[in-house]
Amino acid sequence: xxxxxxxxxNIRVVLVDSDLATYPNRSAYDLVGIDNIAAGFEVTRHxxxxxxxxxxxxxxxxxxxxxxxxxxxxxLALQEAALPADVSWVHEGAIGDKAFINRIxxxxxxxxxxxxDFTAMKLLSVCNQINRKVNxxxxxxxxxxxxxxxxxxxxxxxxxxxxxxxxxxxLNRIQFPDxxxxxxxxxxxxxxxxxxxxxNASGISPAAIE
Numbered sequence: 318x319x320x321x322x323x324x325x326x327n328i329r330v331v332l333v334d335s336d337l338a339t340y341p342n343r344s345a346y347d348l349v350g351i352d353n354i355a356a357g358f359e360v361t362r363h364x365x366x367x368x369x370x371x372x373x374x375x376x377x378x379x380x381x382x383x384x385x386x387x388x389x390x391x392x393l394a395l396q397e398a399a400l401p402a403d404v405s406w407v408h409e410g411a412i413g414d415k416a417f418i419n420r421i422x423x424x425x426x427x428x429x430x431x432x433x434d435f436t437a438m439k440l441l442s443v444c445n446q447i448n449r450k451v452n453x454x455x456x457x458x459x460x461x462x463x464x465x466x467x468x469x470x471x472x473x474x475x476x477x478x479x480x481x482x483x484x485x486x487x488l489n490r491i492q493f494p495d496x497x498x499x500x501x502x503x504x505x506x507x508x509x510x511x512x513x514x515x516x517n518a519s520g521i522s523p524a525a526i527e
Contacts, residue, residue: 320346329490331483335381336500340389345498347486349479352502353383356472357390359507360430360454363470365398367514369428369452373406373421375440376432380409384432387456391430412439415447428452428514434459434471441467441512452514468510475503 320337323330330346337344364372374391376384392402405424410417418440421429429451431437437455444451445466455462458473482501489496 329487329494331486331490333479333483335383339382340386343498343500347490347499349482349486349501350383350503351472351474351479351505353386354390354393355502356456356505357387357430358394359390360456360470360472361391361394362397363507363509364428364430364452364454364513365394365400367428367452370400371406371425372400372428372430373408373426374430374432375408375412375421375436377412377436378409380432387430387432412436413443415443418443419447419449422449422451426451429454431455433457434462434469437469437471437512438462438465441465441469453512458508462508463510465512467512470510470513471508473506473508475505478503 320330332344332346332348334350336342336348337346361372372391372395374388376388388407395402406426408417408421412418422444429440431440431453432455434455434457437453438461440451440453453467453469455469455471456474458471462469462471482503486499486501489499
């Protein structure tokens, strides 16, 4: 394993975004990233604030460990709202597959939390092709997120702060090589755009109207 080889050569390592171990376990390396559970909770609670009563979660096959943590936060928000954290509302598959997306929407999905902005972008593209409407939120706030045909509501990762924190951890590890591994979790920011839908006069999210 590459990291083991680096350690054997006395080269210090800091992980960014995702750990090697599956949560709640921790690897032996310093780690910096956002609080993914809190992020999943916040974006889901935003959709709930738009009076959504069914919220699905969509991710690609073989997603990173961070996605599982976002799903945890999503489920916590549903539980807080006394809604069922239905396992059938979490979908993993090929986002570009029109039949796959149609099946999700045919089951009643109107509001979807996507694992990241790229997944959300592909979902919006497919929905446009098949003439279906859905409220969507993502994660990251990539450069294209505000430039899509429907600008994307997303959880902005503080990439600059993450980079600075990674350097801080690395310098600290070089100076104090024997201290216990540290995990810095930073807070991001919910960026609200039009993809999540807005309440009309009747208080119903547009995507919920056939």
